[in-house]
Amino acid sequence: MSRRKAAAAEVPLPGLARLAPTQQRSRERFERIxxxxxxxxxxxxxxxxxxxxxxxxxxVAFGSLYQYFPDKAAIIGTLAERHNAVGRDxxxxxxxxxxxxxxxxxxxxxxxxxxxxxxxxxxxxxDIWQATQADRALQKLDADDMAxxxxxxxxxxxxxxxxxxxxxxxxxSALTMTLIAAAVRHAIALPPRKxxxxxxxxxxxxxxxxxxxx
Numbered sequence: 001m002s003r004r005k006a007a008a009a010e011v012p013l014p015g016l017a018r019l020a021p022t023q024q025r026s027r028e029r030f031e032r033i034x035x036x037x038x039x040x041x042x043x044x045x046x047x048x049x050x051x052x053x054x055x056x057x058x059x060v061a062f063g064s065l066y067q068y069f070p071d072k073a074a075i076i077g078t079l080a081e082r083h084n085a086v087g088r089d090x091x092x093x094x095x096x097x098x099x100x101x102x103x104x105x106x107x108x109x110x111x112x113x114x115x116x117x118x119x120x121x122x123x124x125x126x127d128i129w130q131a132t133q134a135d136r137a138l139q140k141l142d143a144d145d146m147a148x149x150x151x152x153x154x155x156x157x158x159x160x161x162x163x164x165x166x167x168x169x170x171x172x173s174a175l176t177m178t179l180i181a182a183a184v185r186h187a188i189a190l191p192p193r194k195x196x197x198x199x200x201x202x203x204x205x206x207x208x209x210x211x212x213x214x
Contacts, residue, residue, distance in 0.1 A: 002129070002182070002183065003143060005128075006039070015025075015176040017052075020168055021068070025188060029060055029064060030068055032058050032060065033054060033058050033060055033065060033068065033069065034075065034078060034082075035058075036057040036058040036078060037049070037054050037075045037076075037079065038055050038079060038124045039124075040053045040057060041055065041076075041079075041124050041128070042123055043129045044125065045127055045129055045130075045132075046127040046128065047070070047130075047131075047134075048130035050072070050156075051065060051066075051069075051072055051075075053069070053158070054075070056071045057094045062086075063194070065212060073131075073135050073137055073138060076128055076135075076138060077132075077137065077141055078137050079124070079128055080128045080129075080131075080132055080138065080141055080142070081141060083122065083125050083128060084120075084141070084145040085119070086118065087115065087118060087145070087149070088145070088148055088149065088152065088156060090111070090114040090118065091111055091114075091149055091152050091153075092108050092152060093114075094110040094111045094114055094154055095107050095111075095153065095155075095156040098156045098157075098159065099159070099160070100160055101160055101161070101209050101210050103160075104156075104157070104160070104208075104210070105206060105207060105208045108203070108206045108207070109179070109203045109206065111183060111201055112180055112182055112183065112202065112203055112206075113199075114182050115180065115181070115184045116188070116195070116199060119184060119185075120141075120188070120192075125190055129142075129185060134176070146177060146178060147174075148183065149177045149181075150173040150174040150176075150177045150178075151173070152201070153168050153173040153176060154170060154173040157169060157173065157210075160210070161210050163180065165208070172207075174208070176207065179206075180206075183198070183202040185197070187199050193200055
């Protein structure tokens with residue numbers, strides 16, 4: 001490996017941890033950092049929390065903290081990736097039952113409910129999402145996650161509509177998943193009753209058949 005390539009391999013991706021520890025003690029320290037950071041973010045918000053807060057609460061020295069996370073964005077990005085992975089698993093599960101065109105709308109509605117419940121179950125996700133909108137590196141993580149989700153929906157639709165033009169399918173899937181994300185993020189800012197009402201109304205707007213995707 002050339003010196004230039006070796007140096008590039010050591011540079012962490014923007015918005016992610018510098019390295020993933022393999023030894024048990026290091027993994028425990030890594031997880032303690034993330035757990036404490038999530039607690040602090042839930043209390044203070046993503047803008048107010050500092051690396052020094054994580055050091056104070058976790059008991060991990062600054063040197064060890066920076067060994068894993070070069071900056072605050074890397075902590076937030078690592079937490080975001082974990083929650084994104086959970087969200088993708090939910091979408092896969094909800095789309096697995098799509099076998100006919102009639103299955104599409106119920107599946108999309110389940111995705112809406114799953115995402116809302118996930119945000120309510122993990123309030124820190126609201127702060128993580130706000131942070132991803134304010135930082136360019138984290139915006140990239142959010143965009144990559146949306147591309148994966150759109151791809152999952154495209155795959156599900158392709159099973160029931162193999163002849164749908166690729167470009168139209170990609171556009172429809174991306175728009176649908178983007179609208180679902182926007183609706184849920186709007187809902188979590190509302191009181192629970194109004195949130196449920198808003199999401200119920202939104203679900204009536206989702207495609208009920210393949211005609212609604214073209």
